[in-house]
Amino acid sequence: MASSPRVVVLAGGVGGSKFTLGVRESLARRGAPEATVVVNTGDDLWLSGVRLQPDVDSILYALAGVNDTERGWGRAGDTERVNHELQQWGTGWPWFTLGDLDLGTHLARTGWLRDGLTPTAVLERLAQRWPLGVRMLPMTDTEVDTHVRVAGGDVLHFQEWWTRHRAQLTPEAFLNPGMDAARPAPGVVEAIAAADVVLVAPSNPVVSIGPILAVPGLGDALAATSARIVGVSPIIGGAVVRGMADVCLTAIGVATSAEAVAGHYGSRREGGLLDAWLLAEEDAALAPVVDALGMRARVAPLWMRDVAASAAIVDAALDAAAA
Numbered sequence: 232m233a234s235s236p237r238v239v240v241l242a243g244g245v246g247g248s249k250f251t252l253g254v255r256e257s258l259a260r261r262g263a264p265e266a267t268v269v270v271n272t273g274d275d276l277w278l279s280g281v282r283l284q285p286d287v288d289s290i291l292y293a294l295a296g297v298n299d300t301e302r303g304w305g306r307a308g309d310t311e312r313v314n315h316e317l318q319q320w321g322t323g324w325p326w327f328t329l330g331d332l333d334l335g336t337h338l339a340r341t342g343w344l345r346d347g348l349t350p351t352a353v354l355e356r357l358a359q360r361w362p363l364g365v366r367m368l369p370m371t372d373t374e375v376d377t378h379v380r381v382a383g384g385d386v387l388h389f390q391e392w393w394t395r396h397r398a399q400l401t402p403e404a405f406l407n408p409g410m411d412a413a414r415p416a417p418g419v420v421e422a423i424a425a426a427d428v429v430l431v432a433p434s435n436p437v438v439s440i441g442p443i444l445a446v447p448g449l450g451d452a453l454a455a456t457s458a459r460i461v462g463v464s465p466i467i468g469g470a471v472v473r474g475m476a477d478v479c480l481t482a483i484g485v486a487t488s489a490e491a492v493a494g495h496y497g498s499r500r501e502g503g504l505l506d507a508w509l510l511a512e513e514d515a516a517l518a519p520v521v522d523a524l525g526m527r528a529r530v531a532p533l534w535m536r537d538v539a540a541s542a543a544i545v546d547a548a549l550d551a552a553a554a
Contacts, residue, residue: 235263236549239422239458240365242432243271243286243439245303245473246465246535248293250432253541255294255364257549260542267366267422271434272350273377273407273442276390279323281337282344285390286439287354287369288336295361303473306332326395351416368422370443373413377438378406389438398475402482405438413446420452428552429453430545431462431504433472433533436492437479444504453504459552461507462496463544464489467533468513489514490521498525507551509533509544527551 240247240254247270254266274285285304292298292306299307309330317323329337336357343353349372358367377389382401392400423429434440444450453460466489471477477487485495489510497503505526510517511533521528531547534540 236427256542
């Protein structure tokens with residue numbers, strides 16, 4: 232593998248945004264080309280007449296250095312006057328906060344969409360505001376918002392299940408209406424084909440990475456690429472790092488463990504996704520189990536406490552790809 236690899240990242244959520252910061256730092260040190268980040272859009276939704284893309288915006292704001300690191304979402308120093316006014320009118324979701332600066336992003340996006348721009352073109356415009364240091368692409372231009380069928384048969388938008396109910400309602404299935412007709416966004420397949428390495432961020436395997444892999448044609452592109460595909464475990468010491476990914480994994484019959492998630496993705500040799508899998512130091516004993524799955528196991532510190540730590544994880548993943 233070249234010392235200046237062409238890298239594609241599959242990412243979503245807070246874990247994806249922290250990892251992407253590390254990717255940018257690691258590649259900048261190597262003098263490598265900017266990475267292409269393929270972002271989950273399954274979290275997207277319409278609310279109060281505007282289009283929200285939570286995972287896109289989390290990564291966009293993190294790269295721009297304007298994200299709220301305390302809450303893990305939204306803009307730093309934001310206010311909520313408009314959100315309060317919307318609640319007085321009885322519109323929107325009172326449990327789903329829209330910050331004023333954040334709402335400006337949503338309004339710009341919605342206006343461009345209504346003018347006829349695609350989500351890919353909209354994201355390109357949004358990215359022009361700040362020097363991001365990576366190329367961001369949505370996984371698809373098709374609306375494939377994630378829904379959750381819970382025990383009893385009710386179907387909720389993912390954001391209602393996740394944010395309002397804190398994943399306390401037992402999920403029976405995760406659905407993406409419209410996925411059968413979806414196609415990878417322009418540039419996604421080409422980036423994967425030209426890549427030296429594809430990195431699977433330590434994002435939620437079910438609702439962040441899962442929708443990306445479900446886009447028809449995207450899995451074929453990953454199977455066909457000559458790039459090495461390396462995943463980073465979102466499980467450390469048998470526990471999720473953030474959020475309720477364990478509830479999502481349980482719903483699809485996958486244990487909350489690093490080797491179980493590796494098995495969920497599968498080895499490329501066996502028709503799955505991965506060439507290599509990065510385990511946390513706390514899970515080093517699982518390396519032989521992962522090797523037996525048909526992928527190369529590597530062990531590294533996986534806590535993304537700051538950009539330097541995230542970059543070190545990316546370095547380890549790139550080393551695994553080069554081995």
